[in-house]
Amino acid sequence: MLLGAHLVAAVLAPVLVRWAGPRAFYLLATVPAAVVGWAVTHRSGQWSQPWVPGLGLSLAFRVDTLSWLLVLLVGGVGALVLVYCGSYFAPGTEGLGRFAAVFTGFAGAMLGLVVSDDLLLMYVFWESTTVLSYLLIGHTGVDRPNRRAALQALIVTTAGGLAMLVGLVILGEHAGGYRWSQVAAALLDGPLLTVAVVLILVGALSKSAVFPFSFWLPAAMAAPTPVSAYLHAAAMVKAGVFLVAGFAPMVVAAGGAAATVWRVSAVGLGLVTMLVGGWMALFQNDLKLLLAYGTVSQLGLLTAVLGFGTAGTALAGVAMVVAHALFKAALFLVVGVIDKAAGTRDLRRLDGWGRRAPLLVAVAVPAAMSMAGLPPAIGFAGKEAVFAALLDAGVVGRLVLAGVVAGSVLTVAYTARFLWGAFAGRPAADDATVAAGADGSLLVAPAVLAAAGVAAGFGAQGVGRVLSPYADGFRGSADHLALWHGPGVPLVLSVLVVAGGLLLFRLVPAGRSGPRPGGRGYERVMTGTDRLAVEVTGATQRGSLPFYLALILLVLIATAGPAMVAGWPGSTAVRLWETPSHLLPVAVLIVAAVFAVPARRRLTAVILVGVTGYANAVVFLLHGAPDLALTQFLVETVTLVMVVLVLRRLPGHFSQRPGAWRRRIRVGIGVAVGTVMAGVGHLAVSARQAAPVSQAYPELVVPWGGGHNIVNVILVDIRAWDTMGEVAVLVAVATGVASLIFRRAGRLHRRGPVETPSDPPRDEPVWLMAGHTVEAGRRSTMVEVVTRLLFHVILLLSVYLLLTGHDTPGGGFTGGLVAGLALTVRYLAGGRYELAAAAPVDAGAVLGAGLLVAVGTGAGALVLGGQVLQSAVLDLHVPLLGEVHVVTSTLFDVGVYLIVVGLVLDVLRSLGAEVDRHAAAAVAGEPAPARKEELV
Amino acid sequence: MSVSLLVAVGVLFAAGTVLLLERTLTRVLLGVMLLGNGANLLVLAASRAGAPPIVGVADPERMTDPLPQAMILTAIVITLGMTAFLLALAYRSWLLTGHDEVQDDAEDRRVRELADRDEGSDAEALEAPR
Incomplete structure (x- = not known):
C-alpha cells in the first residue's frame, strides 16, 4: 500500500538526492501527497494481512474519523514540508541524502502509526518515529548540544514508549487481542485498568512533551527548521495527542477510578503545561524557541481538551488539532525563511522585516491569527468551541475553562511577541542583519498551510460535520463548529482573551531573557544512572580473571550442590569398580593430579598432567573403548610435545605463589567443585530412565x-x-x-x-x-x-x-x-x-x-x-x-x-x-x- | 557407575579447578587439561565397561555404549585444539610482558577507581557541557 511506497521512497532517497540535488525533495513529496489523495477519496477502510501468526500479530490497518484526520495532516503537511525542503537546502549540503531518506521514512512511520489497527503494530511504528526523530534532530550531529538534544528526546520518548507498551500489553492480554476494537470491546476494569491507563498516559504525554516531560521539545529545536515544522508541529508530537484521543472514549466510558485518574492526569497536566509553556514562550528571544514553547503550551491544551472526554470537547479538540497543525507548521516554516535570509532568529537583532518582505507578512499574519484564536481562522472556531464545550460541562468544566482562558491570554501575548519580534520596524541592535529578501519559492508551503487555516475557518461548519463521527463516541451532543455563533459567553471570553493578551505583551520588556529551560530532573536521573553503573560495574567487574572464575564456580556449587543433595537417589547398586584392573590407572591418575597442583617447576607439572592423560587412556582401554584409548595416547603425546616446545622459552619455575589464605580458598573451591561434579555424575547416571538411543546402533551400522x-x-x-x-x-x-x-x-x-x-x-x-x-x-x-x-x-x-x-x-x-x-x-x-x-x-x-x-x-x-x-x-x-x-x-x-x-x-x-x-x-x-x- | 571412577572424576575436577583459579597462564592451561580429562571420564562413567563396540568382534549384548565414546573422542580432539590455543596465548603473553600472568583488565580497573572516588564515568560525553 502507501506505506510500502514510503519505504521504497526512503530507500531511493539518497540516490535521488545524489542525482538531482535538493530538487529530489519535490519528487519525494509526491509520496505523502498521494496519501492525501487517497485520504480524500477514502474516508474509512480496513486492511489486514497476517504477519507473525504465532504471536497473533498481524499487519492490520484501519481508518476511522480520527485516524483519517491525522492521515490528512501527516500526508499534507509532510508533502508541503518536503516541497519546502527542496528550496530550503542548498545544493551539495552534507548528508542531504540521508536526511531525505530519514525524513521520508519518518513520514511513512507516522502514517503507519495513525492507521495501525493492531496496538502492537502501532507500538512498532511509534518506536520507529522515535528512532527516526532522533536521527532527524541530531541531523548535523557535529556539535554537542545538538547530539545531546537528540539523545534527550530519544531517551525521554523511548522511556515513555516502554511504559506505554506495558500498558498496551495489560489491556491486550486481558482482551485476548490487540485490535483497537477488541480492546475496546473487552476493556479491563478495576485497579489494573487504572495502572494500564496511567502507563499509556505516560507514553502519550512524553511523546507530546506534556509536563513533566516537556523539557525535551525546546531542546530539540536544534533540528533543522523543516524537521521542527513537521515533527514538532504536525506529526510526532501529535502521536501522543492521537493516543489520548484514541483512548479517551474507551476510558471515559468505562468510568470508575480509571476514568477519574485519566481526567485528572490528562486535564491537570495538560493545563499546567499550557500555562507554563505559554509563560516560557513569552520570554523567549529566539523566534524558534518561542514557537517551541508555544507548541508545548498548545499540546497541553490539546491533551487537556481531548482528555476531558465529552462530546463537545472532543469535537473542539480535534478541530484544534487541525488548527494547530496548520498554523504551527506554517509559522515554523516562516521562521525558517527569516533565519535563512537574515542569518539570525534572535528577535533583538531582527529589524523591520515587515517592510522588506511583505509577502512573508501576508503569510505569517493569518497563521498567527489562527494561533491567537482570531477570526476568521480555524483557530478561532476551535477555541470558541472549546470555550462553549467547557461551559456546558458543569463545575469542573468551568474550572478547566478558567485555566484555558488564562492559557489563551498567554497565547495571544506570545503571538503578538512573535509578530512584533519578527516584523516590526524598530531600531536595529546590530547592522549586520541586512540580508537578501525572502526567496519566493520558499513561501509556497507556508502560504498553502496558512491559506488552508483560513479556508478551514470559513468552512468550519463543514469541518465540524466531517469530524463529528469522532465526537459521537462520547456521551452528550456536540455543538457544531462555526465561525460565527452569535453573541454569547464564548465571544465575550474571546474578546477578553485578546485584550488581556495584548496588555500582557505590552508589559513584557523586549530584551529580557527568559527563565532557563527545565530538564534538571532528567539530568539528575542521567548522572544518577551513570554513577550507579560505575558503582555496580566497579563492584562486580573487578577485572580479575580468577575472581570471575571463582564467582562462576561458586554459583555452580551453590545451585547444583543443594539440588544434588535434595535429589540424592536412595538406594542404587553402587559398584566399587568396573573391573578390578581399573584400580591401578585410577590410583596413578589420582596421585599425579594431586601432585600436579603444588608443583613449582613447569616441566614437572606438565609431565604429571600428562600422566593423568595416559592413565585416562588406560582406563578407556580397560573400559572397552579402544578408539578412545588410541586417540587419547596420541593426543597426549602431541600435547606434551607442543607444551614442551613452548616451555623451552618460558622460565623454568612458576612465578611466586599467592598467599596462604588465597591458596586455601582455591583449594576449598576446588574440592567443592570436584565433589559436586562427582555427585552430579552419579546422580545423572542413576536417574536414567529411558533406554540408551545407542542400543539399536549395533544392528544399524553395518547395513x-x-x-x-x-x-x-x-x-x-x-x-x-x-x-x-x-x-x-x-x-x-x-x-x-x-x-x-x-x-x-x-x-x-x-x-x-x-x-x-x-x-x-x-x-x-x-x-x-x-x-x-x-x-x-x-x-x-x-x-x-x-x-x-x-x-x-x-x-x-x-x-x-x-x-x-x-x-x-x-x-x-x-x-x-x-x-x-x-x-x-x-x-x-x-x-x-x-x-x-x-x-x-x-x-x-x-x-x-x-x-x-x-x-x-x-x-x-x-x-x-x-x-x-x-x-x-x-x-x-x-x-x-x-x-x-x-x-x-x-x-x-x-x-x-x-x-x-x-x-x-x-x-x-x-x-x-x-x-x-x-x-x-x-x-x-x-x-x-x-x-x-x-x-x- | 563405580566409586573408583567417581573418585577419579572428583579429584581431576578438584585439581583442575585449583589450577584454573591461578593467575599463571601455564597453570590455567594445565587446569583446563585436567578438567578435560575429568569431563571425559565423567561421560565415560555413564556407560558400563564391556567389550569394544565393534560389530562382529563382540556380542552386542556385551558391548559398552558407543555413544559416550563418540562424544569423548570429539572432546579429546577439541581439548587438543584448546590446549594449542592457550599455549599460543601464554607464549604471546610472555613475549609481550616477559611473564605469563593474567593481569587485571585495565579498563575494569579504571572503572573500579572511579567507583572508589564516587565519580561518574562521563561515558555519556553528551552530558552537560563543562
Missing part, C-alpha cells in the same frame, strides 16, 4: 553405515554434523594459533615451507635431508637413523588407520594424529629445515583442503539427492584387487584426517619453527622481537 566400528560410524555418519562442527573449530584454532605466534599478517606465509635446506655435504652419510643444519652438539646420528627408518612406516600406518577405521579402531582423527606425530618426529630430529623438507606445503592449504573435502562430501550427498552428510555404500569390482568396499563417509574421514594433519603441522610451524626463529633472533642479540612493535 546403513557400511562399517563395523560403531564409534567411527557415529562420528562420520550418524552424528556427522557434530564432527563437521568440530573440524571447523580445529581450523579456527589453527588459524588462531598461527596469528598469535606470527603476529603479523605479512609473516603468515611462514606457515608454509619457507626455508629450503642447503645441499648436504657429500662426504658424510645422509640420513635426513636437513640433518646437517642442526648444530653439531645437538645432533644425534642415532635419532636421525631411527627417524629415517620410521617416518614412512608411521605415515603408512596413519593411512592404514584412516582407511580401516570404519571397521576396526582408527579413523580420520587417529590417522591424522599419527601422521602429525610422524612430522613431529622429523621436526624434532632435524629442526625446522627438516620439517620444511618433510612437508613442503602450507599448513593453511592442508587445513583448507581438508575442510573442502569434508564439506564437499556432505554437499555431494545433497547433490546426489540424499541428505547432507548422508553416506552411501559402493561395492566395486576392480581388476586385480577384486571386490572393493567403499563407503562415501570414508571420504569425509579423509577430510578430517587432512584437517588434523594440518593442525599439527600448523602448530609445529608456529610453536616450533617460528618460536625457534624468535629464539635464534634473541641469541643473535636482536631485541626480543621488538616488543614495542608488538604493542602497537
Whole structure:
C-alpha cells in the first residue's frame, strides 16, 4: 500500500538526492501527497494481512474519523514540508541524502502509526518515529548540544514508549487481542485498568512533551527548521495527542477510578503545561524557541481538551488539532525563511522585516491569527468551541475553562511577541542583519498551510460535520463548529482573551531573557544512572580473571550442590569398580593430579598432567573403548610435545605463589567443585530412565553405515554434523594459533615451507635431508637413523588407520594424529629445515583442503539427492584387487584426517619453527622481537 | 557407575579447578587439561565397561555404549585444539610482558577507581557541557 511506497521512497532517497540535488525533495513529496489523495477519496477502510501468526500479530490497518484526520495532516503537511525542503537546502549540503531518506521514512512511520489497527503494530511504528526523530534532530550531529538534544528526546520518548507498551500489553492480554476494537470491546476494569491507563498516559504525554516531560521539545529545536515544522508541529508530537484521543472514549466510558485518574492526569497536566509553556514562550528571544514553547503550551491544551472526554470537547479538540497543525507548521516554516535570509532568529537583532518582505507578512499574519484564536481562522472556531464545550460541562468544566482562558491570554501575548519580534520596524541592535529578501519559492508551503487555516475557518461548519463521527463516541451532543455563533459567553471570553493578551505583551520588556529551560530532573536521573553503573560495574567487574572464575564456580556449587543433595537417589547398586584392573590407572591418575597442583617447576607439572592423560587412556582401554584409548595416547603425546616446545622459552619455575589464605580458598573451591561434579555424575547416571538411543546402533551400522566400528560410524555418519562442527573449530584454532605466534599478517606465509635446506655435504652419510643444519652438539646420528627408518612406516600406518577405521579402531582423527606425530618426529630430529623438507606445503592449504573435502562430501550427498552428510555404500569390482568396499563417509574421514594433519603441522610451524626463529633472533642479540612493535 | 571412577572424576575436577583459579597462564592451561580429562571420564562413567563396540568382534549384548565414546573422542580432539590455543596465548603473553600472568583488565580497573572516588564515568560525553 502507501506505506510500502514510503519505504521504497526512503530507500531511493539518497540516490535521488545524489542525482538531482535538493530538487529530489519535490519528487519525494509526491509520496505523502498521494496519501492525501487517497485520504480524500477514502474516508474509512480496513486492511489486514497476517504477519507473525504465532504471536497473533498481524499487519492490520484501519481508518476511522480520527485516524483519517491525522492521515490528512501527516500526508499534507509532510508533502508541503518536503516541497519546502527542496528550496530550503542548498545544493551539495552534507548528508542531504540521508536526511531525505530519514525524513521520508519518518513520514511513512507516522502514517503507519495513525492507521495501525493492531496496538502492537502501532507500538512498532511509534518506536520507529522515535528512532527516526532522533536521527532527524541530531541531523548535523557535529556539535554537542545538538547530539545531546537528540539523545534527550530519544531517551525521554523511548522511556515513555516502554511504559506505554506495558500498558498496551495489560489491556491486550486481558482482551485476548490487540485490535483497537477488541480492546475496546473487552476493556479491563478495576485497579489494573487504572495502572494500564496511567502507563499509556505516560507514553502519550512524553511523546507530546506534556509536563513533566516537556523539557525535551525546546531542546530539540536544534533540528533543522523543516524537521521542527513537521515533527514538532504536525506529526510526532501529535502521536501522543492521537493516543489520548484514541483512548479517551474507551476510558471515559468505562468510568470508575480509571476514568477519574485519566481526567485528572490528562486535564491537570495538560493545563499546567499550557500555562507554563505559554509563560516560557513569552520570554523567549529566539523566534524558534518561542514557537517551541508555544507548541508545548498548545499540546497541553490539546491533551487537556481531548482528555476531558465529552462530546463537545472532543469535537473542539480535534478541530484544534487541525488548527494547530496548520498554523504551527506554517509559522515554523516562516521562521525558517527569516533565519535563512537574515542569518539570525534572535528577535533583538531582527529589524523591520515587515517592510522588506511583505509577502512573508501576508503569510505569517493569518497563521498567527489562527494561533491567537482570531477570526476568521480555524483557530478561532476551535477555541470558541472549546470555550462553549467547557461551559456546558458543569463545575469542573468551568474550572478547566478558567485555566484555558488564562492559557489563551498567554497565547495571544506570545503571538503578538512573535509578530512584533519578527516584523516590526524598530531600531536595529546590530547592522549586520541586512540580508537578501525572502526567496519566493520558499513561501509556497507556508502560504498553502496558512491559506488552508483560513479556508478551514470559513468552512468550519463543514469541518465540524466531517469530524463529528469522532465526537459521537462520547456521551452528550456536540455543538457544531462555526465561525460565527452569535453573541454569547464564548465571544465575550474571546474578546477578553485578546485584550488581556495584548496588555500582557505590552508589559513584557523586549530584551529580557527568559527563565532557563527545565530538564534538571532528567539530568539528575542521567548522572544518577551513570554513577550507579560505575558503582555496580566497579563492584562486580573487578577485572580479575580468577575472581570471575571463582564467582562462576561458586554459583555452580551453590545451585547444583543443594539440588544434588535434595535429589540424592536412595538406594542404587553402587559398584566399587568396573573391573578390578581399573584400580591401578585410577590410583596413578589420582596421585599425579594431586601432585600436579603444588608443583613449582613447569616441566614437572606438565609431565604429571600428562600422566593423568595416559592413565585416562588406560582406563578407556580397560573400559572397552579402544578408539578412545588410541586417540587419547596420541593426543597426549602431541600435547606434551607442543607444551614442551613452548616451555623451552618460558622460565623454568612458576612465578611466586599467592598467599596462604588465597591458596586455601582455591583449594576449598576446588574440592567443592570436584565433589559436586562427582555427585552430579552419579546422580545423572542413576536417574536414567529411558533406554540408551545407542542400543539399536549395533544392528544399524553395518547395513546403513557400511562399517563395523560403531564409534567411527557415529562420528562420520550418524552424528556427522557434530564432527563437521568440530573440524571447523580445529581450523579456527589453527588459524588462531598461527596469528598469535606470527603476529603479523605479512609473516603468515611462514606457515608454509619457507626455508629450503642447503645441499648436504657429500662426504658424510645422509640420513635426513636437513640433518646437517642442526648444530653439531645437538645432533644425534642415532635419532636421525631411527627417524629415517620410521617416518614412512608411521605415515603408512596413519593411512592404514584412516582407511580401516570404519571397521576396526582408527579413523580420520587417529590417522591424522599419527601422521602429525610422524612430522613431529622429523621436526624434532632435524629442526625446522627438516620439517620444511618433510612437508613442503602450507599448513593453511592442508587445513583448507581438508575442510573442502569434508564439506564437499556432505554437499555431494545433497547433490546426489540424499541428505547432507548422508553416506552411501559402493561395492566395486576392480581388476586385480577384486571386490572393493567403499563407503562415501570414508571420504569425509579423509577430510578430517587432512584437517588434523594440518593442525599439527600448523602448530609445529608456529610453536616450533617460528618460536625457534624468535629464539635464534634473541641469541643473535636482536631485541626480543621488538616488543614495542608488538604493542602497537 | 563405580566409586573408583567417581573418585577419579572428583579429584581431576578438584585439581583442575585449583589450577584454573591461578593467575599463571601455564597453570590455567594445565587446569583446563585436567578438567578435560575429568569431563571425559565423567561421560565415560555413564556407560558400563564391556567389550569394544565393534560389530562382529563382540556380542552386542556385551558391548559398552558407543555413544559416550563418540562424544569423548570429539572432546579429546577439541581439548587438543584448546590446549594449542592457550599455549599460543601464554607464549604471546610472555613475549609481550616477559611473564605469563593474567593481569587485571585495565579498563575494569579504571572503572573500579572511579567507583572508589564516587565519580561518574562521563561515558555519556553528551552530558552537560563543562
